[in-house]
Amino acid sequence: LENSVNATDSNKNVVLLLADDAAFEMGAYMNKICQTPHLDALAKRGLIFNNAFTSVSSCSPSRAQILTGLTSHQNGMYGLHQGVHHFNVFDEVKSLPGLLHPKHVLTGLIGKKHVGPKSNFPFDYEQTEETHSINQVGRNITKIKLFVREFLELAKNSSRPFFLMVAFHDPHRCGHITPQYGEFCERWGSGEIGMGTIPDWTPIYYDWQNIPYPGYLPDTETVRRELAAQYQTISRLDQGVGLVLKEVENAGYGDNSLVIYTSDNGPPFPGGRTTLYDPGVREPMIIYSPDKNARHHDITYAMTSLLDVFPTVLDYFGASNSDESTKYLGKSLLPLLVKEPPKDDEAVIFGSQNFHEITMNYPMRMIRNNRFKLIHNLNYRAIFSIDQDLYTSPTFQEILNATIFERPLPWYKTLRQYYERPEWEMYDLKLDPLERLNIANKAGVKDIREKLQAKLREMQVATKDPWVCAPHGVLQNQGPYKEKPTCFTLGDSVKESI
Amino acid sequence: LENSVNATDSNKNVVLLLADDAAFEMGAYMNKICQTPHLDALAKRGLIFNNAFTSVSSCSPSRAQILTGLTSHQNGMYGLHQGVHHFNVFDEVKSLPGLLHPKHVLTGLIGKKHVGPKSNFPFDYEQTEETHSINQVGRNITKIKLFVREFLELAKNSSRPFFLMVAFHDPHRCGHITPQYGEFCERWGSGEIGMGTIPDWTPIYYDWQNIPYPGYLPDTETVRRELAAQYQTISRLDQGVGLVLKEVENAGYGDNSLVIYTSDNGPPFPGGRTTLYDPGVREPMIIYSPDKNARHHDITYAMTSLLDVFPTVLDYFGASNSDESTKYLGKSLLPLLVKEPPKDDEAVIFGSQNFHEITMNYPMRMIRNNRFKLIHNLNYRAIFSIDQDLYTSPTFQEILNATIFERPLPWYKTLRQYYERPEWEMYDLKLDPLERLNIANKAGVKDIREKLQAKLREMQVATKDPWVCAPHGVLQNQGPYKEKPTCFTLGDSVKESI
Ligand SMILES: [Ca+2]
Ligand SMILES: [Ca+2]
Ligand SMILES: [Mg+2]
Ligand SMILES: [Mg+2]
Numbered sequence: 001l002e003n004s005v006n007a008t009d010s011n012k013n014v015v016l017l018l019a020d021d022a023a024f025e026m027g028a029y030m031n032k033i034c035q036t037p038h039l040d041a042l043a044k045r046g047l048i049f050n051n052a053f054t055s056v057s058s059c060s061p062s063r064a065q066i067l068t069g070l071t072s073h074q075n076g077m078y079g080l081h082q083g084v085h086h087f088n089v090f091d092e093v094k095s096l097p098g099l100l101h102p103k104h105v106l107t108g109l110i111g112k113k114h115v116g117p118k119s120n121f122p123f124d125y126e127q128t129e130e131t132h133s134i135n136q137v138g139r140n141i142t143k144i145k146l147f148v149r150e151f152l153e154l155a156k157n158s159s160r161p162f163f164l165m166v167a168f169h170d171p172h173r174c175g176h177i178t179p180q181y182g183e184f185c186e187r188w189g190s191g192e193i194g195m196g197t198i199p200d201w202t203p204i205y206y207d208w209q210n211i212p213y214p215g216y217l218p219d220t221e222t223v224r225r226e227l228a229a230q231y232q233t234i235s236r237l238d239q240g241v242g243l244v245l246k247e248v249e250n251a252g253y254g255d256n257s258l259v260i261y262t263s264d265n266g267p268p269f270p271g272g273r274t275t276l277y278d279p280g281v282r283e284p285m286i287i288y289s290p291d292k293n294a295r296h297h298d299i300t301y302a303m304t305s306l307l308d309v310f311p312t313v314l315d316y317f318g319a320s321n322s323d324e325s326t327k328y329l330g331k332s333l334l335p336l337l338v339k340e341p342p343k344d345d346e347a348v349i350f351g352s353q354n355f356h357e358i359t360m361n362y363p364m365r366m367i368r369n370n371r372f373k374l375i376h377n378l379n380y381r382a383i384f385s386i387d388q389d390l391y392t393s394p395t396f397q398e399i400l401n402a403t404i405f406e407r408p409l410p411w412y413k414t415l416r417q418y419y420e421r422p423e424w425e426m427y428d429l430k431l432d433p434l435e436r437l438n439i440a441n442k443a444g445v446k447d448i449r450e451k452l453q454a455k456l457r458e459m460q461v462a463t464k465d466p467w468v469c470a471p472h473g474v475l476q477n478q479g480p481y482k483e484k485p486t487c488f489t490l491g492d493s494v495k496e497s498i
Numbered sequence: 499l500e501n502s503v504n505a506t507d508s509n510k511n512v513v514l515l516l517a518d519d520a521a522f523e524m525g526a527y528m529n530k531i532c533q534t535p536h537l538d539a540l541a542k543r544g545l546i547f548n549n550a551f552t553s554v555s556s557c558s559p560s561r562a563q564i565l566t567g568l569t570s571h572q573n574g575m576y577g578l579h580q581g582v583h584h585f586n587v588f589d590e591v592k593s594l595p596g597l598l599h600p601k602h603v604l605t606g607l608i609g610k611k612h613v614g615p616k617s618n619f620p621f622d623y624e625q626t627e628e629t630h631s632i633n634q635v636g637r638n639i640t641k642i643k644l645f646v647r648e649f650l651e652l653a654k655n656s657s658r659p660f661f662l663m664v665a666f667h668d669p670h671r672c673g674h675i676t677p678q679y680g681e682f683c684e685r686w687g688s689g690e691i692g693m694g695t696i697p698d699w700t701p702i703y704y705d706w707q708n709i710p711y712p713g714y715l716p717d718t719e720t721v722r723r724e725l726a727a728q729y730q731t732i733s734r735l736d737q738g739v740g741l742v743l744k745e746v747e748n749a750g751y752g753d754n755s756l757v758i759y760t761s762d763n764g765p766p767f768p769g770g771r772t773t774l775y776d777p778g779v780r781e782p783m784i785i786y787s788p789d790k791n792a793r794h795h796d797i798t799y800a801m802t803s804l805l806d807v808f809p810t811v812l813d814y815f816g817a818s819n820s821d822e823s824t825k826y827l828g829k830s831l832l833p834l835l836v837k838e839p840p841k842d843d844e845a846v847i848f849g850s851q852n853f854h855e856i857t858m859n860y861p862m863r864m865i866r867n868n869r870f871k872l873i874h875n876l877n878y879r880a881i882f883s884i885d886q887d888l889y890t891s892p893t894f895q896e897i898l899n900a901t902i903f904e905r906p907l908p909w910y911k912t913l914r915q916y917y918e919r920p921e922w923e924m925y926d927l928k929l930d931p932l933e934r935l936n937i938a939n940k941a942g943v944k945d946i947r948e949k950l951q952a953k954l955r956e957m958q959v960a961t962k963d964p965w966v967c968a969p970h971g972v973l974q975n976q977g978p979y980k981e982k983p984t985c986f987t988l989g990d991s992v993k994e995s996i
Contacts, residue, residue, distance in 0.1 A: 076582070359973075383879065386988060387972075388972060471881075474884055474885075489902075490881070492881050
């Protein structure tokens, strides 16, 4: 067959398992309370990433990043896709399903999609919130299992290799939309009265008093009760992962499928999702490779970005991305799956956060190596934006009310500090993993800061960042400046008597 | 023919002439220097609007407003459409070409389009920047004339009524992209060496020393030289208007075409385009109606919005917009064309500015009656955003350099005042047409201010404004709040010791 000239080995497949707002609540990452036997089993036969980061801490932009290999400001998905937010990738942006098509890879997406427009993400098979309720495709693990089964039948019948993305909606909040199901929809399908049943789910309940204290949040009962609910949905997700992988195995693909597990962004708590602090951007990642030379039951400390998923998948299928005018920051992780590279203190992670909701405007840029993080708050004069979802959460409400009624709160920040941020923040993650002490202005780290600033700027230039001149300059990149984009001063720091 | 049951009288047509960034530089509006005989002639046989305003001072959002009848925050065109800005109307938004289709109206757009996506603006005939250079379709009045001729042939051959939008690109700046043509592209096609020739254009040159002083700008030679160049392109636009109307007449449509002339937003100067000050939002508008009962050679003082164009055109063709779940703020102007309504001091104009460039974030809301204006600066903590186009202009550069080098500048503002605005601004346009004195906190106007604030909020609620709770609150409008959207406090004004 002529077509088969380009075809990939039909024994090569990829299963991408994506959590929604999850972090490290699993045994494999040393959490002793949250029960995740299936993820732990995957970790035991795979490689655990200790330094994986998303380049953006928001659902749609993160998913767009994974599928396009481009940062938020490169692909146009500056914020949320749905409703009034209406962000969409640029017409010319290529994504995994389109690029895998020439290789005859069957592509499928089950669960939360949250990107668009449709034409830029041409999956062969889709079961998403566009045609179902989000809970049915994202949290009903029995439905998910059956969709996976259906997809694998298609793959088998077509004898094509496949790329299957299963995008769970757990452990995303749902409290501001359907509070009757619990803050994290942990009661939905639990078998409790009026909650319906997900046949394959055996709910695991957590006593808030056993929840380990997450250092970045207030140490209160409210927070721990929230986490207990979140853990419950993590365990649902974990059982879903187990079902999906069982389907893969039953269909005979257990020995020839690369399995990736990660999460789009950090948990929906202050300092987590929508921020570039570590709880917002540091992600779990486990990759199991069927390659017999692959590292199994091992840990990597290499600095890894979710931007790396795109070139990894292309690499795995021998597919190529001919877009040479665009700077792709990611790199294939396949070599890493075989051998740990030498420790690289120069390796950096880039972060580009622009919007989440359309009304939120707190664009930020980040650069982080294995020790230091630098954050540039571009709209630092404004207060940090709070999303609708976080706002109604018991945790945020507790912080807000303690502030308004001047009650003490066991938190290392005040709400005002959380709202009001300096233009530059810098943290020494080794000495200060909670990012409590901003050292941006400390003389002792001036050289390091300047080096990171230069590198950050270099990456903004390379990725044609529209915000490259913000907040004190105006970019000119057309006409005479087309070949040499230039920042010009706004003169906003000039002393002036009014 | 069955189809003809719904068909509109084929003797009813609309010609919408749209300028790009023009204001009142014409004889009809008492400017004695700028030569605009064709616009003046139109004004002599039509109705001149003395109180017409755009609801948004930015190209794409304004055009979207005209074609959809919806404010920027209702239609999704929050800012510029092109390039990295990538704003688009929501999928479900209806526009004039689509709504006129059931009435068998032939629809055409010649010139600058600047809106999208394509499917929401289904013109039957298009000659725009999507397939030509913007200057060719927007400033080459000979080309424009020939396209109009072609369109009118189609209309004639099809015996269908028509809606033709001719969207001139004059007098928009081009200095930051093609400075070789002059700041306003006034040299392009002028017959000067290397500039090419537009056969139908007889350039009119203006001596900067004769330019009347525009009160809102610095009184300098630089400004007047800029205006002289701008006038030159206004006169090109005017000659284009003459050519278009001549084509309409020659094709036999002179006696049955409603002709509307207006501009999308104010001139690209500080305080003009991208602001909600009067130079940014107050627009010229002339409507000629072939109705024998129509007012000819008359002036109306009725408060008019560019949002009114949409219902006016639908009304004229007897077309309807069945969208009942959406609040349309506009009203048909047809009754006004026949009779001046009683003076209405309660009539208000609503303004909603969100973005221009994607990196600019200074959302504002405005309400204005015939005397007072109230502006709500939603990101007032930030400095006002300067667009790329304005930045390189000689006028802005003069202001900037005077500020940086502490040179005196004959301007009633400082750059810092221009950048740093209070949350609320209120002006008495009668006593203070230049909006120099912010009276928002004056005790004497407290009642008026509160009334305007209440009305502004009411209009934000009615139009489901996503920014309705900004800047001190978070909107909840889903789940329990779906039927009763509610603003909750961010607690950002609470005193707190850090
Ligand atoms: Ca998420
Ligand atoms: Ca314009
Ligand atoms: Mg597009
Ligand atoms: Mg859309």
